[in-house]
Amino acid sequence: DSGVTQTPKHLITATGQRVTLRCSPRSGDLSVYWYQQSLDQGLQFLIQYYNGEERAKGNILERFSAQQFPDLHSELNLSSLELGDSALYFCASSFRQDGEKLFFGSGTQLSVL
Amino acid sequence: GESVGLHLPTLSVQEGDNSIINCAYSNSASDYFIWYKQESGKGPQFIIDIRSNMDKRQGQRVTVLLNKTVKHLSLQIAATQPGDSAVYFCAENNAGNMLTFGGGTRLMVKP
Numbered sequence: 411d412s413g414v415t416q417t418p419k420h421l422i423t424a425t426g427q428r429v430t431l432r433c434s435p436r437s438g439d440l441s442v443y444w445y446q447q448s449l450d451q452g453l454q455f456l457i458q459y460y461n462g463e464e465r466a467k468g469n470i471l472e473r474f475s476a477q478q479f480p481d482l483h484s485e486l487n488l489s490s491l492e493l494g495d496s497a498l499y500f501c502a503s504s505f506r507q508d509g510e511k512l513f514f515g516s517g518t519q520l521s522v523l
Numbered sequence: 524g525e526s527v528g529l530h531l532p533t534l535s536v537q538e539g540d541n542s543i544i545n546c547a548y549s550n551s552a553s554d555y556f557i558w559y560k561q562e563s564g565k566g567p568q569f570i571i572d573i574r575s576n577m578d579k580r581q582g583q584r585v586t587v588l589l590n591k592t593v594k595h596l597s598l599q600i601a602a603t604q605p606g607d608s609a610v611y612f613c614a615e616n617n618a619g620n621m622l623t624f625g626g627g628t629r630l631m632v633k634p
Contacts, residue, residue: 412566443621453567453612453624466620500566509616510555514566 413437414503414515422521428489431518435482435503441465442484443504443512444476448497459484460507491522531610533629542600544628546613549594553615557622558587558598562609570598570611600630608632 413436423429435442444456455468459478470476473491478484488495498519502512536542548556554575559567571582573589573596580587586599596613610629614622 412568414566445624452626453614455621455623458620460620468621502566507620509620509622511557511569511572512622513569514559516564516566 412513412515414501414513416499416501416515416518418518419516420519420521422523423491424523425491425493427491427522428487429491429520431486431488431499431501431520433484433486433501433503433515435484435501436513439503439505439513440482441504441507442478442482443502443509444470444484444486445500445502445514446497447500447517453500456486458507458509465507466509488520493522496520496522531626531629533631535631535633536603538603538605538632538634540603542598542603542607542630542632544598544600544611544613544630546596546598546625546628547594548596548613548615548625550615550617550623551591551594553617555616556587556589556596557614557616558585558596559612559614559624560607560609561612561627567612603630603632605632605634 415434440461456470458466476486498517500517502514557572558570561567573580584601588597610627614624
């Protein structure tokens with residue numbers, strides 16, 4: 411167990427809908443990273459927050475947004491969902507903000523039908 | 524842009540043998556590398572990391588080798604066990620705030 415908690419584990423929804431994925435980092439970790447894992451593209455970095463502030467942005471679509479709250483948990487919001495958004499979404503946390511030694515949660519499997 | 528290059532091949536080894544998983548990277552500015560293991564239905568699990576000022580680092584049954592001259596990273600697993608069966612990813616940090624992952628290698632351990 412990495413100590414990173416993600417909910418829900420599975421999410422099935424329809425195209426056009428909006429969902430929220432939640433992540434609680436390991437105790438003491440200040441950074442939260444979101445990654446998308448699909449079969450054809452591997453693990454793709456989406457966005458990073460450190461102590462409540464956005465620190466780095468990857469290939470995150472404009473339909474997606476995230477935030478980190480004062481208690482350091484993070485939420486990833488996905489809207490106007492498309493079939494191609496179906497993927498595993500991972501959250502990772504780290505004490506540092508420089509992208510080293512990330513610990514991953516078990517992921518949320520999103521299926522858009 | 525530059526990225527860690529790794530197709531998804533499959534490495535099949537006999538239980539008890541040593542395994543070597545390779546990874547090529549293209550960004551010479553990368554200064555930190557890390558290996559993850561991902562079992563089916565689980566998130567990536569940290570195995571071992573190495574900084575660019577080192578060429579070798581050992582953990583429990585695992586060794587990571589870094590050859591900056593040819594931009595090559597390898598993970599060696601000693602006495603491979605069935606529980607080592609998984610997909611292994613290398614990742615690099617090129618002085619940014621994020622890890623860039625390769626495509627992964629599937630390790631299959633035959634009993």
